[in-house]
Amino acid sequence: MKQLTVKLCAAVALASIAAFGAQAQEAKTISIAYSVDVLDETQNQALDAMKSRVEEINASRKDVKVTLDVYDAQSSVDKQISDVQTALIKSPNVLILSAVDAAGSLPAAQAAKDAGIPVIDRRPSDPEPDVYSVAFYAYDEVRYAEATTNWIKKYLDANPGKVLNVGLVYGAPAQTAQLRRADSVKELAKQQPDRIKIVTEGYGNWLTATAQNLTQDWLLAHPDINLVVCANDIMALGASNALQSAGRTDVMVTGYDLTDDGVQRVSANTQTLTVGTVLKDSNQIIDVAVGLAENTFKDKTFYVNPVYAIDPSNVADFLSKTKN
Structure with missing residues (x-):
């Protein structure tokens, strides 16, 4: 009887080992x-x-x-x-x-x-x-652009005497899908030409420094600019840097991607809007x-x-x- 019990225990142990091995192999x-x-x-x-x-x-x-x-x-x-x-x-x-x-x-x-x-x-x-x-x-891009244009519409409704003079900062030209982020503002300007004017545009190539240089140039060439629309928050940082250096607190900056830094800039009032999903x-x-x-x-x-x-x-x- 004892011998039979030992054999049964051994069989159970072997079966358990085999089952464990099979489970491991199934991963x-x-x-x-x-x-x-x-x-x-x-x-x-x-x-x-x-x-x-x-x-x-x-x-x-x-x-x-x-x-x-x-x-x-x-x-x-x-x-x-x-x-x-x-x-x-x-x-x-x-x-x-x-x-x-x-x-x-x-x-x-x-x-x-x-x-x-x-x-x-x-x-x-x-x-x-x-x-x-x-x-x-x-x-x-469709929902992103719509969120930005809806925000602009609400701003204009709340400020009936305001005319927006806009600079558009695109990302990289080869990435065509993102062009909609700024192009949607162009379309809105066509619908409301007396309220929105596109005064300048350029490619920031997703770089803070490039967007900063663009904005610095625009402030000199277009002193009436009051909104810079950037295709992401990284470039919005460049625009914000240029505006702070020039002491231009009257110019709004929008961005995309809802980065932590972008949200913090909105909280600190150095960026006006960031649109996106949570990263x-x-x-x-x-x-x-x-x-x-x-x-x-x-x-x-x-x-x-x-x-x-x-x-x-x-x-x-x-x-x-x-x-x-």
Whole structure:
């Protein structure tokens, strides 16, 4: 009897070991390659949120192990294409692409598709090329632009005697989707020509220093300018710096991306408006990537919600709700 009991215990132990081994083998690695156009302040904050989401999934799920390999294209199309070729050697399950150039970076996406790897477009263009599996609208240009133009309309309604003399600071010319951020103000100016006048425009190329130099020049050439619309908060910082140096507290500055610094400038009254989604919500792209790898995500588009328009009237409330 004792011998039988020993044999049964041994059998149970072996079965447990086998079951544990089977469970361990069932943990599937989901590898995600992320080719980002440039790791600037905004993209670094988004990347931190993505890495945190990877950690959360790995901590909560024992059946998968998610990995994230990041490639910084440093604003170079050639480097992005080369980076993706390097990434494809590792045969990732999913490629996330934040394109340097909507057209120039297409060969990178095409190479992944040809290799049978689904591609998420983090900078969707209109129309969306069919090489992409999912258009991920972290930066939804239509909703972003609408939030800014709605804010301008409300401002004009509240200030019926005011005429806005506007300078437009675009991002990089090759990234055509973002042009809508400033172009929407042009369209509004056509609708209300007696209230909005576009006096100047230029490309800031997403750089603080470039936007600062542009604004300094504009203050000399167009002393009546009273609104600078920037395509992101990094360039809005440059405009703000130029205005503070010139002592021009009468000029409003708007930006996009809802960066921590941008929100703080709104709170300090050195920036008037920032529009965007909360950067930490960019982590949702990891769930989309995992869904693609597991064949559970079937949609062609994904929109991060909500879009905020933060100005001095609501910045304190926003900070109190999002401080954690």
